[in-house]
Amino acid sequence: MADVVAPTMPGAVPPGADRVTSFGRALRGRTTVAPLDAGAVATTRGITRGSGCSYGDQAWCSGGLSWTAPVDVRIGTDEVDVGGGVVLRDLLRDLWPLGRTLAVLPGSLAVTVGGAIAADVHGKNHASAGTFGHHVLGLDLVTPSGRRAVGPEDEAFRATTGGMGLTGTIERARLATVPLASTWATHTTTPVTGVTDLLATMEAARADHEHVAAWLDLVAPHVRGIVEATTVDVDGPRTDAMLPSPPTVRVPPLPTSLVRRGSIRVANAARFRLARSATTRVPLTSALFPLESVGGFPHVYGPTGFVQHQVVVPDGHDDVLVDVVACHRELPIVPALAVLKWLGDAGPGHLSFPRRGWTLAVDLPASGPGLGDHLDAIDQRVAAVGGRVYLAKDATAAPGAIAAMYPRLAEWRRVADDLDPDHLVTSDLDRRLGLRRPGIEVADA
Amino acid sequence: MRDGVGRLQRVVLLGGTSDIGLAIVERLVRRRRAAEVVLAGRDADALEEAAERLRTCGATVGISPLSATAAGPEVAAAVRATLDVRTDVVVHAVGVLPHDDRDGDDPGLATAVFDVNTTGSGVMLLAAARTLQAQGHGTLVALSSVAAVRARPDNLVYGAAKAGYDALACGLADQLRGTGARVLVVRPGFIHSRMTATHDEAPLARHPSDVAVAVDRALDRRDGPTARRIVWVPPAMAVVAAGIRTMPGPVLTAVARRLEERGG
Ligand SMILES: Cc1cc2nc3c(=O)[nH]c(=O)nc-3n(C[C@H](O)[C@H](O)[C@H](O)COP(=O)(O)OP(=O)(O)OC[C@H]3O[C@@H](n4cnc5c(N)ncnc54)[C@H](O)[C@@H]3O)c2cc1C
Ligand SMILES: NC(=O)c1ccc[n+]([C@@H]2O[C@H](COP(=O)([O-])OP(=O)(O)OC[C@H]3O[C@@H](n4cnc5c(N)ncnc54)[C@H](OP(=O)(O)O)[C@@H]3O)[C@@H](O)[C@H]2O)c1
Numbered sequence: 001m002a003d004v005v006a007p008t009m010p011g012a013v014p015p016g017a018d019r020v021t022s023f024g025r026a027l028r029g030r031t032t033v034a035p036l037d038a039g040a041v042a043t044t045r046g047i048t049r050g051s052g053c054s055y056g057d058q059a060w061c062s063g064g065l066s067w068t069a070p071v072d073v074r075i076g077t078d079e080v081d082v083g084g085g086v087v088l089r090d091l092l093r094d095l096w097p098l099g100r101t102l103a104v105l106p107g108s109l110a111v112t113v114g115g116a117i118a119a120d121v122h123g124k125n126h127a128s129a130g131t132f133g134h135h136v137l138g139l140d141l142v143t144p145s146g147r148r149a150v151g152p153e154d155e156a157f158r159a160t161t162g163g164m165g166l167t168g169t170i171e172r173a174r175l176a177t178v179p180l181a182s183t184w185a186t187h188t189t190t191p192v193t194g195v196t197d198l199l200a201t202m203e204a205a206r207a208d209h210e211h212v213a214a215w216l217d218l219v220a221p222h223v224r225g226i227v228e229a230t231t232v233d234v235d236g237p238r239t240d241a242m243l244p245s246p247p248t249v250r251v252p253p254l255p256t257s258l259v260r261r262g263s264i265r266v267a268n269a270a271r272f273r274l275a276r277s278a279t280t281r282v283p284l285t286s287a288l289f290p291l292e293s294v295g296g297f298p299h300v301y302g303p304t305g306f307v308q309h310q311v312v313v314p315d316g317h318d319d320v321l322v323d324v325v326a327c328h329r330e331l332p333i334v335p336a337l338a339v340l341k342w343l344g345d346a347g348p349g350h351l352s353f354p355r356r357g358w359t360l361a362v363d364l365p366a367s368g369p370g371l372g373d374h375l376d377a378i379d380q381r382v383a384a385v386g387g388r389v390y391l392a393k394d395a396t397a398a399p400g401a402i403a404a405m406y407p408r409l410a411e412w413r414r415v416a417d418d419l420d421p422d423h424l425v426t427s428d429l430d431r432r433l434g435l436r437r438p439g440i441e442v443a444d445a
Numbered sequence: 446m447r448d449g450v451g452r453l454q455r456v457v458l459l460g461g462t463s464d465i466g467l468a469i470v471e472r473l474v475r476r477r478r479a480a481e482v483v484l485a486g487r488d489a490d491a492l493e494e495a496a497e498r499l500r501t502c503g504a505t506v507g508i509s510p511l512s513a514t515a516a517g518p519e520v521a522a523a524v525r526a527t528l529d530v531r532t533d534v535v536v537h538a539v540g541v542l543p544h545d546d547r548d549g550d551d552p553g554l555a556t557a558v559f560d561v562n563t564t565g566s567g568v569m570l571l572a573a574a575r576t577l578q579a580q581g582h583g584t585l586v587a588l589s590s591v592a593a594v595r596a597r598p599d600n601l602v603y604g605a606a607k608a609g610y611d612a613l614a615c616g617l618a619d620q621l622r623g624t625g626a627r628v629l630v631v632r633p634g635f636i637h638s639r640m641t642a643t644h645d646e647a648p649l650a651r652h653p654s655d656v657a658v659a660v661d662r663a664l665d666r667r668d669g670p671t672a673r674r675i676v677w678v679p680p681a682m683a684v685v686a687a688g689i690r691t692m693p694g695p696v697l698t699a700v701a702r703r704l705e706e707r708g709g
Contacts, residue, residue, distance in 0.1 A: 017581065017625070026449040028667060030581045030625030056449055062625055063530070063581025307449040368665060369477045372450040376478075395449025399480070428582075431531045432446035432454060 020060045023053050025298050025305030026366035031060040036067045036169050042144045047427035048169040050115030053108050055308040056395035057428035058164055067169050069114045078177055084114030084170035089244045097240050101180035104132045109244050109289055114170040119392035120162035120352040124211035131347035133161030135176045143168030143419040159415035162349030164391050166425055167416050182233035183242040187282045191275040193224040195322055205229035216338035217268040218329050226275045230287040242283045247295030257302030259365050261334040301365050309375050310361035310390040317385045321358050327378050328362050337363040350412035353390045372396045399434045446531050453479040453533040459569050461486035464638035466538030467495055468653035469660050474504045483527045485511035513539050513565025520565055521572035528576045535573045536586045539566050542603055542640045549601040562606035567613050574617045577626035585628045587614035594686045599701045618674045629663055633678040651679055
C-alpha cells in the first residue's frame with residue numbers, strides 16, 4: 001500500500017501545528033507560525049500573520065506556514081522605518097513622547113504595521129486623512145520571486161496595500177509621521193434617535209471634528225445611537241503617562257455566551273440613557289480606542305465566538321444603508337455592537353476597502369449557517385449599488401460576490417501572479433473567496 | 446473552506462449514488478451553501494442523474510470515476526483526484542450488503558463484501574484522511590454501521606467487514622487529532638435505502654434524511670478535545686449497540702433468530 005501516503009505538497013507541515021483563531025474566535029485553524037524566512041517563502045505555501053486582529057481567516061494558511069514579520073523600529077524626524085511585525089501601540093509609545101504620531105490609526109492598537117498596510121486600514125478620520133496606505137513611503141516586500149523595494153508609484157505597492165498579505169510579506173515599511181501636539185482631545189457626544197437624524201448629526205460633526213463615529217443601538221424599538229466626535233487638542237499638554245498601554249483587564253474564556261438579546265437591550269439602554277449631549281476634554285487614547293481598555297472581550301460571546309460584518313454603502317445611497325440597518329434589526333440573532341463611520345475617497349490599493357460613503361460594522365454572534373444567508377442578502381443589496389464588504393473583516397462572503405465588489409480584482413490578480421507565479425502565497429481567506437484564483441484549484445496530490 | 450458561520454465550500458461524496466450519502470450532501474448544499482460538489486462512483490449514468498438533482502439545489506456538481514475493486518494505488522489516486530485544498534467534507538458511503546450471507550457460506554460473496562467494504566473502502570479512507578491531514582482542515586465522514594459493533598449471526602460477513610472498516614476509521618480519527626482535519630465515524634442502524642430495499646425492516650429503522658440531520662448537527666461543533674467523533678443514528682443505537690456488544694453469544698443467536706422469524 002506504498003501509494004497511500006501524504007501527498008507531496010509544497011508547504012506541507014507536520015501535524016500538531018499551532019492553533020489560531022479569528023479575532024472573534026468564530027473561525028479556527030491549524031498552521032505553523034514561524035518567523036519570516038525569505039528562502040522558505042520561495043518554496044513553501046504560506047501567508048503572513050500579524051496580531052490576528054482580522055475577523056476571519058485572513059491571517060493563516062491551514063496546512064501551511066504563517067510567517068511573522070520583524071519587529072525592530074528606527075525613528076527618523078518625520079518618518080519611521082519599522083519591521084512589518086511592529087505593533088502600532090508599541091510604535092506610538094516611542095513616537096508620542098517625541099511629539100509625533102501616525103496620521104491614520106484603526107480602532108485597535110494591537111494591530112501590526114504589516115496588518116495595517118495589508119488591510120489598508122482607515123480611522124475615524126478617513127475623510128480627511130485617507131487610509132494607512134496613503135502615508136506609507138516605501139516597503140520591503142518578500143515574495144516567492146525574491147525581495148523587492150516597493151514605492152508608492154509601483155504596481156506592487158497598489159497590490160500590496162489592501163492586498164491581505166497575498167502579494168508577499170511586508171518585511172519593513174517606511175511610514176510618514178505627523179506632529180502630535182497633545183495627548184488630550186476635545187470630545188463631543190450627542191445622543192440621537194432615528195437613522196436620518198443620526199446621519200445628519202454625523203455630517204454636521206464632520207465639519208469641525210477630525211474623528212467622527214457613531215455607536216448604534218440596533219435592538220431598541222427605534223434605531224438610536226450616540227455620535228462621538230473628537231479633535232486632538234492643538235495646545236498640549238503631552239503627558240507621557242497617557243501613552244497607549246495594553247489592556248489591564250482581561251475577560252477570561254467563558255463556557256457560554258453572555259450576549260443575548262435581553263442582555264444587549266439592557267446594556268444598550270443604559271449606555272444611551274447615561275449619554276449626555278456634552279463636550280469634554282478626555283485622554284486621546286480613551287476617545288479614539290475605547291476598546292483598548294478591556295482585553296479578551298470576544299470571550300463574552302462564549303465558545304462559538306462572533307463575526308463582524310462591515311460594508312460600505314456608497315455616497316448617495318442612504319436608502320440602502322437604511323435597508324441594511326433594517327436587515328440587521330430583523331436578524332434572528334442579536335446585532336450586539338454596531339458602529340457607523342463616514343469614509344472619504346478610495347485608498348491607494350487595488351483592493352482597498354474605502355470608497356466615499358457610509359460604513360457600518362456590526363458584531364454578530366456566530367450562531368450558525370442561517371446567519372450567513374441573511375448576511376449574503378445584505379451583501380447583494382450593497383454590491384448592487386457599488387458597495388462592498390471589508391475583506392479584513394470578512395467571514396461569510398460568497399466567493400462569486402467579490403469580483404463585483406472589487407472591480408480591480410483582475411488587475412490585482414495579474415500583479416500578484418507576477419510576484420508569485422506559483423501561488424505559494426495563500427491564506428484560508430484566499431481559498432475561501434477564490435481571490436488569487438477563481439474557481440477550482442488544482443489538487444495537491 | 447468553512448466560513449465563520451459553518452457554511453461549506455466544497456463537498457466530495459465517495460459512493461456518489463448512495464442514498465445516504467446523497468441525503469447528507471443535499472442537506473449540506475441546502476443548509477450550508479456548499480456550492481461545489483463532486484460525486485465519485487462507478488455508474489456514470491446514475492451519477493449524472495444524482496448530479497442533476499443536486500444542481501437544482503444550486504450546487505455546481507462534477508462527477509469522477511471511482512471503483513472500490515480496482516488495485517489499491519488506483520483507488521487512492523482516484524480519491525485524491527476528487528480533492529483540492531478547499532474541500533471541507535468528504536463523505537465515504539461506498540458499501541455493499543449482501544441480500545443473504547447468513548452463514549457466510551458463499552466464498553465468492555464473502556470476498557466481494559470484504560473487497561468493497563474493507564479493502565477498497567479502507568484504501569479510500571486512508572487516501573482521503575491523508576489529504577485532509579496535509580491540507581490541515583476538513584472532515585471525513587465515514588459511514589460505518591451498528592453492524593460493525595459485533596458480527597452477528599444474521600450478518601456475519603458484512604459485520605466483520607464493517608468492523609475492519611470501523612476500526613480503521615476510529616484509528617484515523619485518533620491519529621488526526623490536532624492536525625486541523627478530523628474523522629467523523631457514523632454508525633447508523635437500519636436505514637431505508639436502495640441497500641436495504643429487499644431486507645426486512647429492523648427495529649429503530651430510520652431514513653437517509655435522519656442520517657443527514659445527525660451528520661449536519663455534528664458538523665456544527667467544531668473540532669476540539671470534546672468534539673464528537675462517533676455519531677449513532679438514531680442516538681438510541683448507542684445503547685442498543687452496547688447491549689449487542691456485551692450480550693452472551695447464545696442470547697445473541699436466540700435474539701437474532703427471533704427477529705428473523707418475526708420479520709419473515
Ligand atoms: C477591536 C478592533 C478594532 C478595529 N478597528 C479598525 C478600524 O477602525 N479600521 C480598520 O480599518 N480596521 C480595523 N480593525 C481591523 C484591523 O485593523 C485589520 O484586520 C488589520 O489587518 C489587523 O492587523 P493584524 O496585525 O492583527 O493582522 P492579522 O489579522 O494578523 O492579518 C490581517 C491581514 O494582514 C496580513 N498581514 C499581516 N502582517 C503582514 C505583513 N507583515 N506583510 C504582509 N501582510 C501582512 C495578513 O496576511 C492578513 O491578510 C479593527 C480590528 C479590531 C480587532
Ligand atoms: N442502509 C443501511 O441500513 C445502512 C446502515 C448502516 C450503514 N450503512 C452504510 O452506509 C453506506 C451507504 O449506504 P446506502 O444505504 O446509501 O446504500 P446504497 O444506496 O446502496 O449506496 C452504496 C454505495 O456504494 C457504492 N458501491 C458499491 N460497490 C461499489 C464498488 N465496487 N465500487 C464503487 N462503489 C461501490 C454504490 O455505487 P453503485 O451505485 O455503483 O452501486 C453506492 O454508491 C454504506 O457504507 C453502508 O454500508 C447503511
